[in-house]
Amino acid sequence: MKQSAEKNRRIVLNSRPDGAPTSDNFRLDPKDRPEPAAGEVLLRTVYLSLDPYMRGRMNDTASYAPPVEIGEVMVGTTVCRIEESMNPDFVSGDWVLANSGWQDYALSDGQGLMSLGQELERPSRSLGVLGMPGFTAYMGLLDIGQPKSGETVAVAAATGAVGSVVGQIAKLKGCRVVGVAGGSKKCKAAVETLGFDVCLDHYATDFSQQLADECQEGIDVYFESVGGKVFEAVLPLLNVKARIPICGLIAHYNDTSLPEGPDRSPLLIQTFLVRRIKAQGFIIFDDYGSRYGEFLEEMTPWVADGKVKFLEDVVEGLENAPNAFIGLLEGENFGKLVVRVGEE
Numbered sequence: 001m002k003q004s005a006e007k008n009r010r011i012v013l014n015s016r017p018d019g020a021p022t023s024d025n026f027r028l029d030p031k032d033r034p035e036p037a038a039g040e041v042l043l044r045t046v047y048l049s050l051d052p053y054m055r056g057r058m059n060d061t062a063s064y065a066p067p068v069e070i071g072e073v074m075v076g077t078t079v080c081r082i083e084e085s086m087n088p089d090f091v092s093g094d095w096v097l098a099n100s101g102w103q104d105y106a107l108s109d110g111q112g113l114m115s116l117g118q119e120l121e122r123p124s125r126s127l128g129v130l131g132m133p134g135f136t137a138y139m140g141l142l143d144i145g146q147p148k149s150g151e152t153v154a155v156a157a158a159t160g161a162v163g164s165v166v167g168q169i170a171k172l173k174g175c176r177v178v179g180v181a182g183g184s185k186k187c188k189a190a191v192e193t194l195g196f197d198v199c200l201d202h203y204a205t206d207f208s209q210q211l212a213d214e215c216q217e218g219i220d221v222y223f224e225s226v227g228g229k230v231f232e233a234v235l236p237l238l239n240v241k242a243r244i245p246i247c248g249l250i251a252h253y254n255d256t257s258l259p260e261g262p263d264r265s266p267l268l269i270q271t272f273l274v275r276r277i278k279a280q281g282f283i284i285f286d287d288y289g290s291r292y293g294e295f296l297e298e299m300t301p302w303v304a305d306g307k308v309k310f311l312e313d314v315v316e317g318l319e320n321a322p323n324a325f326i327g328l329l330e331g332e333n334f335g336k337l338v339v340r341v342g343e344e
C-alpha cells in the first residue's frame with residue numbers, strides 16, 4: 001500500500017505488550033490527510049526511524065519519557081518533506097527532521113523541527129550516523145568512555161546504529177576495538193567494512209572464552225548497549241579504572257520480571273569497587289542536547305571522507321514497520337533500521 005495524497009495512514013498502539021511485542025499490539029488507523037492552518041506546515045514522511053527506545057514507550061510505566069497512550073500514533077523520528085507551508089520559516093519542498101511518528105502526514109507549528117535544507121544527498125543518514133544514534137555513539141564514547149590511544153574498547157551490538165559508530169570512532173582515536181554481534185555475517189561486516197580489529201558472535205557456545213582470549217590485556221572501555229550474557233562475559237575482564245558508558249540494555253527490554261537465580265549484585269558492586277570502575281548511564285538529548293552542533297561539525301566530514309562508514313537496513317512501506325520493529329528486538333536488523341514511507 002503506497003503513500004497517497006488523500007489519506008494519512010497512521011500506525012497506533014493497539015494494546016500494551018506482555019513481554020515481546022506482537023503485531024496485535026499495533027493497528028493501522030487511517031484518517032484523512034490533515035490541512036495546515038495559518039502558522040502551520042504539513043509534513044510528509046519519507047523515512048521513519050525504528051529504534052529500541054520505542055519498546056519502553058509501549059509500557060505504561062514511568063520512565064525518562066511518557067508512554068504512548070492506547071490509540072495514539074507510535075512515536076518516532078522522521079525525515080520529512082514540507083508538503084505545504086503556512087509558516088514563513090519553511091518553504092514547500094524543504095527537508096526537515098521531525099518527531100512526527102509512524103504516519104504519512106503530520107501538522108507542525110515549526111517548533112522542534114530541524115531544517116535540513118532543500119537538497120539532501122542521503123536523507124536517511126539524518127536518522128542514523130548523522131542523527132540521534134551517531135550522536136549517542138559520539139557523546140557516550142568520547143565524554144563518558146574517554147578512550148585513549150592503545151586502550152581496548154569492547155562494543156556490544158557492533159553492527160547496529162550506535163555500536164557501528166562507537167567502534168569506528170574508537171579506531172579513529174587509536175584504540176583496539178573488539179566488537180560483539182549476533183552471527184558470522186554481522187561479525188564479518190564489523191571487521192571488513194567497519195574496520196574493527198575483531199568481532200565475536202555472542203551466539204557461540206564458548207563466547208565468554210573467546211572474549212577472554214581476545215582481551216588478554218583486559219577491557220578499558222565497554223560501551224554497554226545490551227546487558228545479559230554479553231555484560232556477564234565482559235565483567236571479569238574489566239581493567240582497573242575501566243569506563244562503561246551505559247547506553248542501553250536491549251537484551252532486557254522485553255523482560256517482565258527480574259531473572260531467577262542467586263543475587264549477583266554483591267559481585268557486581270565488589271568488581272566496581274576493587275577495580276575502581278566508572279559506569280554512567282545517559283539519555284542522549286536530555287544530557288547532551290546542547291552539544292548536537294559540535295557532534296555534526298566533527299561527524300559530517302568523517303562521513304564525507306569515508307572515515308566513518310554506515311550500515312543501513314531499509315524496510316519498504318509503513319505497513320511493514322511493526323514487523324521490522326519486532327525484528328529489531330530480536331537482532332534481525334543489519335545496520336540502522338529505517339522505513340521508507342514515501343517517495344523522496
Ligand SMILES: NC(=O)c1ccc[n+]([C@@H]2O[C@H](COP(=O)([O-])OP(=O)(O)OC[C@H]3O[C@@H](n4cnc5c(N)ncnc54)[C@H](OP(=O)(O)O)[C@@H]3O)[C@@H](O)[C@H]2O)c1
Pocket residue numbers: 051052053132133136157158159160161162163180181182183186202225226228246247248249250251252282283284285328329330331332333334335336337
Ligand atoms: N541512552 C540513549 O540515549 C540511547 C540512544 C540510542 C540508543 N540507545 C540504546 O542503544 C542500544 C542500541 O541501539 P541501536 O539503535 O543502535 O540499535 P541496533 O544496535 O541497530 O539494533 C539492536 C541490536 O541489538 C542487538 N540485540 C537485540 N536483542 C538482543 C539480545 N537479546 N541480546 C543481545 N543483543 C541483542 C541486535 O544485534 P546483534 O544481532 O548483533 O545481537 C540488534 O540488531 C539499545 O539498547 C538502545 O536502547 C540508547
